[in-house]
Amino acid sequence: MEALKHKILEAGRVLPGNVLKVDSFINQQIDVELMTAIGQEFADRFADQQIDRILTIESSGIAPAIMAAQALKVPLVFARKRKSLTLSADIYATKLFSYTTQQYTDVMVDKRFIQPGEKVLVIDDFLANGQAVEGLIDILNQAQATLAGVGIVIEKSFQPGRQAIEAKGFRVESLVKIASLDDNQVQFSE
């Protein structure tokens, strides 16, 4: 997606430890026009699938996922990262390991919001080690729903997330693939 590549080169910042900060347009400040185009691009790439709903995880996944849901005219569900005191006990839950915080987080979705047999598109902002996506796939398995595919805004192709998901037989569509962040430079794949 060329508009996204341009924005990453213009406004992304590479920090030590292979960190690409896109908080000025993706995950704290949001460029809503770009995010709307991102949602449309996901809808176009998965136009061959009969998507019933989109699943993402709070917080950074919500913006791209809601725009994809708007373009596909389907409901969105987002997994929550800790148990809210007012959340129903009737939940699908899994654990995610975050390399950023070096901690496990409980993640959950109310069972009412994923039906068995539904075809679900998983959307997230980043794919690196694939922990978040694998957690969402685990929740879909518990719900006996089908994964239609995984839509990622920015893939770090030098980390093992895509391989792990493809090894399970699932399709990954990343709008931008980053081959390397070495020497503080963004190198795209392809």
Next chain:
Amino acid sequence: MEALKHKILEAGRVLPGNVLKVDSFINQQIDVELMTAIGQEFADRFADQQIDRILTIESSGIAPAIMAAQALKVPLVFARKRKSLTLSADIYATKLFSYTTQQYTDVMVDKRFIQPGEKVLVIDDFLANGQAVEGLIDILNQAQATLAGVGIVIEKSFQPGRQAIEAKGFRVESLVKIASLDDNQVQFSE
């Protein structure tokens, strides 16, 4: 907003302790068509203001805020609830007390994302005691930005949030006002 009232009566659930659960269409599963209309309604109500940006707080504020930002064609910023290890040290920060969890949470926005003199619309899903909105107003004050007004999806008018914000001289636009949740019944104001 009639469509929202209907949805609350149809799909909202009243739990003990004056809790109104709208997690099947607002804050876990999202009815994206309704949320798009909510965003347009905020844009219409604040059409008399020159809004520069929208400010909300993760996670439940993001969906209505991004739809309002889409309708108003302005950027969105969301405050984060705890310090991410990769977040810059250059932040505006405040503390919120949550009556739901009975805990204080640190909330922060990167200083790059609110400019002095900007006219900012604050959006959130619920207004009850007003803690979240007051925290966001504190951040705007630190940034020397101007609050254009506060847009709320669902106001619990029997709790003191609106009064507290109006007492500071600010305008509050709530799409739905709830007068009472007594006897597990939703009673709207007006």
